[in-house]
Amino acid sequence: MGRKILFLTTDQMRYDGSEGELYDHANDPEQWRNLWNDPAYQSLKSDLIADLYDHLPPARTDRRQWVASV
Secondary structure (H helix, E strand, O other), rough: OOOOOEEEEEEOOEOOOOOOEEEOOOOOOOOOOOOOOOOOHHHHHHHHHHHHHHOOOOOOOOOOOOOOOO
């Protein structure tokens, strides 16, 4: 199964869904300082992760049949 790439952006912050990167775009537009492990951002990180998972589409229960084009 391939890697899912998800992004969540607020007016100031960007979370890339990787479980390891959080950047403040207002103060660090070049993304030099990763805030993921910064204690001051743990509450925001938790809120962003919860919001991300709350808005994921439901998982498919039926398997799609893959058909190669001829």
